[in-house]
Amino acid sequence: MKRKILIFIIVSLLLVATAFLKKSFSAVNVNVEKKYSFLDNIQKKANITSFTIYGRFFNLEGYINENNSDLTLVFKNDDLETEYSLNLEPTTNKTIFKTNTLINEGINLEELKQGEYLLLLKSKKNDKVIYYNLINDTKYKNLEYYTITKAGKNNKIDISFANNLNKNLFLSCKEENLPDTYYDIVIDPGHGGKDVGASKNGYFESKINLDYALKLKESLENLGLKVKLTREKDISIANYGKNSRTGIPYETKAKLMLSVHQNSSVKNVNKGGLEIYIPNHTNKEFASLVVNNIKKYTTSPISKNTSFKIDEGIYLKTLDKIDLEAIKKEAEKNNYKPYEKATTDSTYYYMIREVGGIITNSYIDLRNPNKPGNIYYNSNHGTEAYLLELGYLNSSSNLKILLNEKDEFVKAISLSVKEYLNI
Ligand SMILES: [Zn+2]
Structure with missing residues (x-):
């Protein structure tokens, strides 16, 4: 009898632990491969040399190994695509891109709609649309941001290189209260x-x-x-x-x-x-x-x-x-x-x-x-x-x-x- 109770407790604990692990992993480790139908169309790679947040602004810098002056940054999922212009420095066989040159400008995280997005480079050169996957060349892995408290509410934004095959740069924005130790x-x-x-x-x-x-x-x-x-x-x-x-x-x-x-x-x-x-x-x-x-x-x-x-x-x-x-x-x-x-x-x-x-x-x-x-x-x-x-x-x-x-x-x-x- 005692043994049965013990087995029951162990099984219950295992179930709870599995549920907990699944939950905590799902927050970080989104199954990007299955989720986005357009992923098969990403043919090229761009390298990220800097990704930062200063104040309310998220900024990215990087390069591609080709000349291209038709690049934008997109936040993309199956339903929507938001396009951001880039500062481009194209040379013969390399193009450096930056979301901004001033540190208190760039992508305003306060203006993001709740949702999950892949961050990609988009080229429209010669009227042909091509997406580039963003590869992390920095030692930094992720960023966490809470929006400014408005009417007692905040959004939490997580930006990280996903744990999938392509290590896509991924952003999620969802409502979550500012932790006790964080301030505006x-x-x-x-x-x-x-x-x-x-x-x-x-x-x-x-x-x-x-x-x-x-x-x-x-x-x-x-x-x-x-x-x-x-x-x-x-x-x-x-x-x-x-x-x-x-x-x-x-x-x-x-x-x-x-x-x-x-x-x-x-x-x-x-x-x-x-x-x-x-x-x-x-x-x-x-x-x-x-x-x-x-x-x-x-x-x-x-x-x-x-x-x-x-x-x-x-x-x-x-x-x-x-x-x-x-x-x-x-x-x-x-x-x-x-x-x-x-x-x-x-x-x-x-x-x-x-x-x-x-x-x-x-x-x-x-x-x-x-x-x-x-x-x-x-x-x-x-x-x-x-x-x-x-x-x-x-x-x-x-x-x-x-x-x-x-x-x-x-x-x-x-x-x-x-x-x-x-x-
Ligand atoms: Zn003084």
């Missing part, structure tokens, strides 16, 4: 604890940054967004590692990060006002929205500082030769190889550069044994980040506005986020 937006109140940042007449930047960040969090949450602060109190936090300033955006898979600071400079004190620092190779859309809304809702001046200025209130600072020389010298001193990704193309501010993974050339790669490094520098999924220098704390007139118009500033930034993310 991260706000980083600069400095904190012993590091007070700029100060004037007993006012500390670290404290003002936190006041603004807390208020902004509340305002963005009222839009239905899930918001995380890098610090919620007047404490110092690590720049690198788990649960750090740069770690949190990766860990929470945030789409956007705003680093809140106040400026200070004797040289620019009379030119003071708002300065927004943006990542290299991005469009200025978000920064322009903030500048225009700050002008509309506050009495704050927009900075007249001309160093690194690319537009009204918008600044782009990249590493210069002196910075690179310092990086090289430090590497020589500590006996390690300087990271080749640190170039004059890299964004200067670490809070912008280091949260973008390989997309923004994060370069602190743990080779210096004397310094903590960015443990996430190699990620193919990054957070779109901006540094907001709201005003000059050492300017009495700027300080007065910053202290009196917090609600107006927050309204302007919050509305900019709303417009930019299309909420």
Whole structure:
């Protein structure tokens, strides 16, 4: 009798385990071969050299070994085919293709319809339609993305090279709530604890940054967004590692990060006002929205500082030769190889550069044994980040506005986020 019960329990457990395994495998290991009737018509292969997500944008780069200027990318299943244009660089026997050249543009994952798709290259050369299978030439295997919380709902998007014969690049988009540890937006109140940042007449930047960040969090949450602060109190936090300033955006898979600071400079004190620092190779859309809304809702001046200025209130600072020389010298001193990704193309501010993974050339790669490094520098999924220098704390007139118009500033930034993310 006892033996029968034991056998019954074992059989039941086996059945449950089989059902569970089937379920967990089916999520990743879709039977692409049987599912899509058009698969037999795929005759050629294209190689993928990069696939990344930055902010809300998915981007692909790759090549085919022939000259072809009639290529598009398609998301395809048996019912529908969505076509995306590509930037093409055709030469005699090779064509390089890119979904975009700016990192905050490309395939907007927020706009994808729920469903399952194969990603293929499509050629219409000489009016003949040919599909190319996408082969993975990268060390990365998959990407996971949750859409921005809208009316309490999210879609989960999985992009991976399927486990089928052709290793097709496959994308699925289905409704699934944002996991507890994931967020839509991260706000980083600069400095904190012993590091007070700029100060004037007993006012500390670290404290003002936190006041603004807390208020902004509340305002963005009222839009239905899930918001995380890098610090919620007047404490110092690590720049690198788990649960750090740069770690949190990766860990929470945030789409956007705003680093809140106040400026200070004797040289620019009379030119003071708002300065927004943006990542290299991005469009200025978000920064322009903030500048225009700050002008509309506050009495704050927009900075007249001309160093690194690319537009009204918008600044782009990249590493210069002196910075690179310092990086090289430090590497020589500590006996390690300087990271080749640190170039004059890299964004200067670490809070912008280091949260973008390989997309923004994060370069602190743990080779210096004397310094903590960015443990996430190699990620193919990054957070779109901006540094907001709201005003000059050492300017009495700027300080007065910053202290009196917090609600107006927050309204302007919050509305900019709303417009930019299309909420
Ligand atoms: Zn600061």
